[in-house]
Amino acid sequence: MPLENxxxxxxxxxxxxxxxxxxxxxxxxxxxxRIGEFYNSAVARKMIEDGPLTVNNILEYLGENPRxxxxxxxxxLLSFFDPQQFYSRLLEILRYAGRPIIxxxxxxxxLIRLDEKKIAADLVKLAxxxxxxLLLLQRPVIKAFKKDLQKFIESRRMxxxxxxxxxxKYTLDKADVFFLEKISRWEDLxxxxxxxxxxxxxxxxSSDDE
Numbered sequence: 001m002p003l004e005n006x007x008x009x010x011x012x013x014x015x016x017x018x019x020x021x022x023x024x025x026x027x028x029x030x031x032x033x034r035i036g037e038f039y040n041s042a043v044a045r046k047m048i049e050d051g052p053l054t055v056n057n058i059l060e061y062l063g064e065n066p067r068x069x070x071x072x073x074x075x076x077l078l079s080f081f082d083p084q085q086f087y088s089r090l091l092e093i094l095r096y097a098g099r100p101i102i103x104x105x106x107x108x109x110x111l112i113r114l115d116e117k118k119i120a121a122d123l124v125k126l127a128x129x130x131x132x133x134l135l136l137l138q139r140p141v142i143k144a145f146k147k148d149l150q151k152f153i154e155s156r157r158m159x160x161x162x163x164x165x166x167x168x169k170y171t172l173d174k175a176d177v178f179f180l181e182k183i184s185r186w187e188d189l190x191x192x193x194x195x196x197x198x199x200x201x202x203x204x205x206s207s208d209d210e
Contacts, residue, residue, distance in 0.1 A: 017043055021073040022072070024043065038077075051081075058075075058086075072108070095130055096130065099135065102133060102135055110136075123137055128160075134166065138169070146171045149167055153192065156189060158189065176199070184200060
């Protein structure tokens with residue numbers, strides 16, 4: 001069999017395994033609770049036993065033109081392994097990934113065995129090149145990078161400004177009122193302005209509750 005056909009056949013077999021693994025995915029809100037069951041499924045155990053080969057296959061697949069539906073089980077399985085085997089290559093994949101692919105990373109990306117602030121810092125660095133990575137940062141850890149978010153919002157670059165204000169909802173405090181009022185008046189970026197107004201309403205509501 002020619003090498004090209006062999007590689008194609010090998011990748012087809014890998015994709016079949018990933019299709020089977022997708023059936024083992026826990027519900028989104030139960031990932032952490034049921035991750036052990038996922039790792040212990042028959043197909044996952046087989047792939048885990050292959051160790052570095054599985055890691056390399058996943059990275060090659062993610063770096064080409066992956067189907068979003070298979071990205072979630074791939075990244076979730078990848079999180080089982082030592083991040084030194086794959087993390088830097090995974091960041092390179094994220095550097096160029098489109099929105100549907102990055103959104104599918106959410107399942108397993110934050111289960112990677114690294115400090116959350118380290119992961120968040122790396123994504124913030126990537127955001128200037130690929131705003132889509134900010135979609136992974138809609139979580140409390142982003143509060144440590146509030147100044148970066150403000151710069152992204154004020155850059156008026158789309159979708160960077162919009163995705164940054166999605167994250168900003170996790171950083172709110174009373175001192176943000178002036179900043180958000182300014183953004184809420186941006187007529188040239190109405191989507192960003194609407195999100196700023198939503199943030200303001202949250203602040204006003206929280207103030208009323210105190």
